[in-house]
Amino acid sequence: IAGITQAPTSQILAAGRRMTLRCTQDMRHNAMYWYRQDLGLGLRLIHYSNTAGTTGKGEVPDGYSVSRANTDDFPLTLASAVPSQTSVYFCASSPNPGGSGANVLTFGAGSRLTVL
Amino acid sequence: AQKVTQAQTEISVVEKEDVTLDCVYETRDTTYYLFWYKQPPSGELVFLIRRNSFDEQNEISGRYSWNFQKSTSSFNFTITASQVVDSAVYFCALSDSNYQLIWGAGTKLIIKP
Numbered sequence: 001i002a003g004i005t006q007a008p009t010s011q012i013l014a015a016g017r018r019m020t021l022r023c024t025q026d027m028r029h030n031a032m033y034w035y036r037q038d039l040g041l042g043l044r045l046i047h048y049s050n051t052a053g054t055t056g057k058g059e060v061p062d063g064y065s066v067s068r069a070n071t072d073d074f075p076l077t078l079a080s081a082v083p084s085q086t087s088v089y090f091c092a093s094s095p096n097p098g099g100s101g102a103n104v105l106t107f108g109a110g111s112r113l114t115v116l
Numbered sequence: 117a118q119k120v121t122q123a124q125t126e127i128s129v130v131e132k133e134d135v136t137l138d139c140v141y142e143t144r145d146t147t148y149y150l151f152w153y154k155q156p157p158s159g160e161l162v163f164l165i166r167r168n169s170f171d172e173q174n175e176i177s178g179r180y181s182w183n184f185q186k187s188t189s190s191f192n193f194t195i196t197a198s199q200v201v202d203s204a205v206y207f208c209a210l211s212d213s214n215y216q217l218i219w220g221a222g223t224k225l226i227i228k229p
Binding site for chain 2: 040041042043044045048058088090092103104105106107108109110
């Protein structure tokens with residue numbers, strides 16, 4: 001089934017540890033996104049990539065980094081996790097970043113991260 | 117500034133009742149898109165509808181309907197004859213001139229049997 005795969009589904013992490021959330025899509029979408037979802041705040045964009053080889057900062061990029069070495073993969077790394085990064089993280093993709101239809105996003109199932 | 121407001125944090129209704137979820141947006145752009153997404157208890161967000169700023173026609177899809185009114189900057193979502201399976205968090209979103217999405221905080225809809 002075409003879509004987005006995120007891993008891990010859930011993780012408990014000690015503060016200060018490094019963590020990479022994986023995201024893979026098989027739809028050949030150009031654009032990919034990382035969001036975090038916190039209660040009462042909706043979804044906030046962390047980083048995005050309009051095409052392989054390029055990335056950009058979203059609304060809340062501090063403490064996170066991303067890479068886009070190819071079309072399919074878009075990992076999110078927390079270099080040194082802090083408790084405020086406890087959240088549910090969603091990876092998403094869209095066919096293109098601009099133009100009509102571009103922002104119909106397909107989402108992964110989410111990764112629940114708890115930083116202690 | 118671009119902003120999306122979903123004032124209803126949580127709505128609870130009994131099955132078969134009609135329910136309307138409100139969405140009010142702010143933008144200076146003349147061309148923009150509005151969206152609704154559904155997040156069921158399983159967690160994965162699902163696209164429901166997209167509307168561009170030049171199309172104010174209301175949309176109906178089965179029990180779902182959307183009312184877009186530029187005069188009041190609103191894009192409200194109505195579920196007719198609600199069912200338990202409609203229980204979810206619903207998000208309204210606005211696509212700005214940079215094609216990035218601005219999200220509302222979401223409305224949790226609880227349908228009681």
